[in-house]
Amino acid sequence: xxxxxxxxxxxxxxxxxxxxxxxxxxxxxxxxxxxxxxxxxxxxxxxxxxxxxxxxxxxxxxxxxxxxxxxxxxxxxxxxxxxxxxxxxxxxxxxxxxxxxxxxxxxxxxxxxxxxxxxxxxxxxxxxxxxxxxxxxxxxxxxxxxxxxxxxxxxxxxxxxxxxxxxxxxxxxxxxxxxxxxxxxxxxxxxxxxxxxxxxxxxxxxxxxxxxxxxxxxxxxxxxxxx
Numbered sequence: 758x759x760x761x762x763x764x765x766x767x768x769x770x771x772x773x774x775x776x777x778x779x780x781x782x783x784x785x786x787x788x789x790x791x792x793x794x795x796x797x798x799x800x801x802x803x804x805x806x807x808x809x810x811x812x813x814x815x816x817x818x819x820x821x822x823x824x825x826x827x828x829x830x831x832x833x834x835x836x837x838x839x840x841x842x843x844x845x846x847x848x849x850x851x852x853x854x855x856x857x858x859x860x861x862x863x864x865x866x867x868x869x870x871x872x873x874x875x876x877x878x879x880x881x882x883x884x885x886x887x888x889x890x891x892x893x894x895x896x897x898x899x900x901x902x903x904x905x906x907x908x909x910x911x912x913x914x915x916x917x918x919x920x921x922x923x924x925x926x927x928x929x930x931x932x933x934x935x936x937x938x939x940x941x942x943x944x945x946x947x948x949x950x951x952x953x954x955x956x957x958x959x960x961x962x963x964x965x966x967x968x969x970x971x972x973x974x975x976x977x978x979x980x981x982x983x984x
Contacts, residue, residue, distance in 0.1 A: 759799055760813050763792035767821030774828035777836065779898070782829050783891035783962070789821035790884045815865045822883035823861030826890040830854035830915060833894050837902045843909065853912060860919035861886065867923065878928040881921040881973065889918070889969035896963025921973065927983075928976035949975060 770785035796814060800806045834851035843850060861883045873879055894901065901907040931946055938947055952971065956964040 759792050759796040760810060760817050763789045763796065763814075764817035764820055766792060767817060767825050770821065770825035771828050774825055774832055777832050779829050779832065779891065780895045780962075782825060783888075783895050786821060786825055786887050786891050789817070789825075790888065793818065793821070793884060811869065815869055818865055818883055819858070819862045822887035823858040823865075824855075826887040827854045827856075827858040827861075829891055829894050830857065830911065833898075833901065834908060834911065837907055838905050839908050840905050850908065850912070854915065857886075857890075857915055857919055860922045864922040877930050877932075880924045880926060881918065881928060882930075883922065885969050885972060886918055886922060889966050892962050892965030892969070896960070896966060926977060927980050928972070929979065945975070945979065 766785045766789035770782045770789065773779075773785065774782035793814070796810075800810055831851045831854040834854060839847050839850075864880055864883055867880070868874055868878075871879060901911070904910075929945065931950070938944060949972070953968045956967050956971070958964075960967060
């Protein structure tokens, strides 16, 4: 039931994204992320984990964290100004946004088969990617729509995020085996949570995009240090 609520939230987010209400679409993506967080926890607490639940979870995530953010980007690419060299392709370029939905589905399929991702992630998690795009377009809407070169920048950034989704870059998860601050890996997690709280209190919605960027950069740094 909780997983299905995630899927329904994604459908509603997609509707608002197509309608041009990016802020409401982001709100429903956040709701879907909340359901996505609690469905696994509830299944473990109630001891009702099942293969069908795992498959349904991924199907719901494709909608909420793949199709919905891609549609937000699609609608934004329809609305903003184009540089002169891209103007002839105005009716085509927005559809490139749905490449992100395909890569999100590929990332989720890989996750289901990858046994390495029990306490961390390999590649950018789809919820993080979805929240980044929703926050970027809602939080920086005025900047994007006043910058004639925002279109090529968004396309390049979208392709980078697609690569990150299926990359082999290890990224930490905010999962705790023990709550002690000094326990292995916990200082980084608690520090990141504190950093996120400060950023969100200052920049609010726009801060979500900053937090996700910081998460990616910190994960890369930790991987390099580990190697």
